[in-house]
Amino acid sequence: MAYVNPSTQSIKTCFQSHYSLPYFQREYKWNSKHFVELLNDIQNTFLLSFDPSHGRRDVSNYSPYFLGSIITSTAINAKKPLIDGQQRITSIFIILAYLERFRIDHKISDALDLSTFLGNFNYGEMNYAVEFSSTRRSIFDKYLDKSQTTEDAIKSADEIPGIDDGDKKILEALRATDEVLDDIVRNAMAYFIDYIIERVLLIDISVDNESEAHRVFVTMNDRGLRLGPIDLLKGQILSKITSPEDSYSCHTVWVDTINKLRNIDPEEDSLFFRSLFRAKWADTIRGKSKGDAPGDFDQIGDAYHRWFEENTGTLGLNNSDDYVRFTRDDIKRFAEIYQFIKRAEDNIINGFECIYYNSARRYGFQSMVLLASIEAHDNTTEWNKKIALTARLIDIILTSRTIEGKDNNYDNLRDISFNLAKALRGKNSSDLLAYIQSEWGKFFPVIARLGQMRYEKVGRSDILYILARISSYLEQEFNLTNKVGFPVYWQRDRGSKTFDIEHLLRKNFDDTALPQSHGFADAKDYNDARNLIGALALLPRSRNRSLQDKPYREKLSAYATENILVQTLCDNLYQSNPNVAGYVSQHPDLKLGSITDFSKEDIVRRTEFYTYIAELIWKQPT
Structure with a gap:
């Protein structure tokens, strides 16, 4: 093993290199829980040292986070073969991509620009620091596209044809990052980026040639040199x-x-x-x-x-x-x-x-x-x-x-x-x-405040979760034969079949199409009410996009053929399904019935309906 040359590197040093992947290293296998555990460990190590009174240079004295080791061999065509450590390197790449997107979206001008660590452009094409498959490159191309919102970028990446299980795990990791990021970290993003780049360390076990690197890999993984x-x-x-x-x-x-x-x-x-x-x-x-x-x-x-x-x-x-x-x-x-x-x-x-x-x-x-x-x-x-x-x-x-x-x-x-x-x-x-x-x-009294949830103020995944729980509960109670089920409502990697949040009201207030009789005083009143949970439902992404920004009345015919949550807006459901009619008669306080033209009063009615069901879902066990 005379050719083995281990060195401790920061992420900054590590990502100044580009890496190629042998065929057995190309699959990304980490599930969301493993990625989240890594991110939480890094965050917690950072937070143990962070103090709001610190200057940026103080980060250089923070306790480092040790990521583990990778095995590489001498670069070929300016790329170092990554024999072992793809899961770690790809996970850090995901974190860097998320942080770069966060830096841009939130206009954090004093934070370090991470784009050079992610890769560089050659002849108009992005050459990422890790040699990804074509579908994986497309995922990061779309995710880092500044012309789209982050939400739209993720949706576009979801619909890339031919993505494999590893690609889906990467998309899930990108979604998970935003949900688990600590509030203190969000507010100290420039410091956290410095910490990731400078104080997250790994050991690069570099070997002169690829065959020797494989021998090191086998020795470390098969012969048990170190007890865990x-x-x-x-x-x-x-x-x-x-x-x-x-x-x-x-x-x-x-x-x-x-x-x-x-x-x-x-x-x-x-x-x-x-x-x-x-x-x-x-x-x-x-x-x-x-x-x-x-x-x-x-x-x-x-x-x-x-x-x-x-x-x-x-x-x-x-x-x-x-x-x-x-x-x-x-x-x-x-x-x-x-x-x-x-x-x-x-x-x-x-x-x-x-x-x-x-x-x-x-x-x-x-x-x-x-x-x-x-x-x-x-x-x-x-x-x-x-x-x-x-x-x-x-x-x-x-x-x-x-x-x-x-x-x-x-x-x-x-x-x-x-x-x-x-x-x-x-x-x-x-x-x-x-x-x-x-x-x-x-905790139960809080359920009565469900109507305060807003599309803008609460994480969109939280609203989707609540609506998915209500939808799946209704499917069970109505004894529907064509159930969608919570897992399908919730699953985010189904491309055009993924369920998205549907605004029942159009994006812009039109005082000619929506006169005062609909209860909206002005555009501000309309926009505020439009984003309340009582004015939201669920639709498959393809249907959501096909309806675009049509008036409520013109969407009813489409709603009638979709999931139970939007079907409850339509008269056909109550006429053709005796189970639904029976359930409604047994629950006179349900406030459930068809709505032909959606008004501000209907948002209140719909909120009461959602709250009623939520109180049944989360009722006290006996």
């Missing part, structure tokens, strides 16, 4: 088991459990133990004041194996029998429940729908909170009740925050989630239900 946290944790546990027979059986259970977790994702074993230790035994968390020491929560995030070694007494592990029980019974049981949670996050399971809904919002603490009330000896019925109830509590907490206009990002939810996890520990399902019922009154 999961291996160290395993060693700490098995070394305390004195009986050879018990050691063998525990090792067998451990290997089987870890393999099942890794079948979900290669990093899932570590995510499981972080969630479990935080859920069941962590007691402290870093405070909000400058210089506060890290608590159990933070130490588990940094090195869960080290935290475990120092806190075995807290876990009740005092002798060999305790370690046998912990490995053979407790870990196995908790891992099985964790795997169920992950399946419920990926696909709607009857009775556990809220786990899916919370995951759709990218709520990253769900596994921790759901595991908090579980005991290893709980039977299936008991732990099923517990996680279903807890997921509903999480759901209304997130929903109430959304209606109040609060961000549901990592930093805002970290302490709330950890304190909730501690409050849930040790409760059986009956006690848990009583606790959740007592908490419900803190």
